[in-house]
Amino acid sequence: MTSAGPAAATRPHNRKQLIVEAAGQVFSERGYHAASMEEIAAGVGISAAALYRHFPNKYALFAEAANVMVDRLVAALDDAPPDAALRDVLAAIIRVTVSHRASGGLYRWEARYLEREDRRRLRTKFGQLVDRVTEMVGREFPLPEQGLRAAAALGAIGSVTMHHTSIAQRRIEDLLLESALRVAATDPGSAAGSASLVELPAQPVPRTRRAEILAAAIPLFARDGFANVTNAQIAEAVGLAPSAIYRHYPGKVDILVAACLQAAGLLAQAVDRSLQRAAGPREAVVALAAAYVAYSFEHNALTSVAEAEVAGLPPDLQRPVILAQREHIAVWEQQLRLARPELDPRQARLLVHAGFGVVVEAGRALRWQDAPGHRDAVTALVIGALG
Known part of the structure; x- marks a missing residue:
């Protein structure tokens, strides 16, 4: 043997x-x-x-x-x-x-x-x-939109897989549970009129060939994934020969970086405009939520590309995008801690990401249809997640 x-x-x-x-x-x-x-x-x-x-x-x-x-x-x-x-x-x-x-x-x-x-x-x-x-x-919780509230609660929970904020596991579980339960118990009509708090920057109008290429690439990246889209497809959408792309972008990855930075810039403008109207910390948190929801509906393809594809960027190209994302989260963290002083920075950050998770899953549940009341409903659920 x-x-x-x-x-x-x-x-x-x-x-x-x-x-x-x-x-x-x-x-x-x-x-x-x-x-x-x-x-x-x-x-x-x-x-x-x-x-x-x-x-x-x-x-x-x-x-x-x-x-x-x-x-x-x-x-x-x-x-x-x-x-x-x-x-x-x-x-x-x-x-x-x-x-x-x-x-x-x-x-x-x-x-x-x-x-x-x-x-x-x-x-x-x-x-x-x-x-x-x-x-x-x-x-x-026999309130309207049961399916929407369930999807949003699961989005708050699933958000923990999308960031690396380090907290003791038991504390993470407690924070996520209370956040998800608040979402489930939130009346989607409780933030009616919140959309009026938002003044989004205008959709960029492509006035140059470079901008036209970027505008054509974003929906292709969102639909098929960055890796599956070819320069030939992008060129065809703009009416160019594939080789002409290289006169404006060194490579396809540079188009992706431009998309991510455009997303960060538009969101930063929306946040700045919304916070200017806020009278206090709670109003600031509501304004942030309304602005993020409006931005996500208005620029859905751009948002999904920026969030889904940044991890695949080379480190040197990824750095400015990550920095812009961190600056955005820092604004949320600061305003949420002013509204809820009992939270420490990591706890606040975890809840901010829970709010982002609510937007993703609630938006998907609504198929990102920008119908009357959808933005207000999702904003209400985000505010619920933040407590």
């Missing part, structure tokens, strides 16, 4: 699970196209060849990783008794989300790279999750 050898003796039984966990984290942090099988294998401490024994290619591993979080969330709901309180169910969802925070952001933006059938399957699972939470929200 031959021995399997020391390597086989120490091989973990859950290696496939470890691979999926490592892959989720790499895909979340680097993006699908920037991630490599070698990088994922290194995170598990194995060779790329060993990785291919479990998954035939990067896409198969990506599809598996994309489903892990939602499967865990569905399992947490399945374990809850039929008469479980909303607080207990949300707490279970939060524990799963926070425990897998590093890889949980994968579905938020990267799922666009799933093939159609895999994307449909993932959406079905999330739809079941939202439906279950909607039922509980309606039972405990």
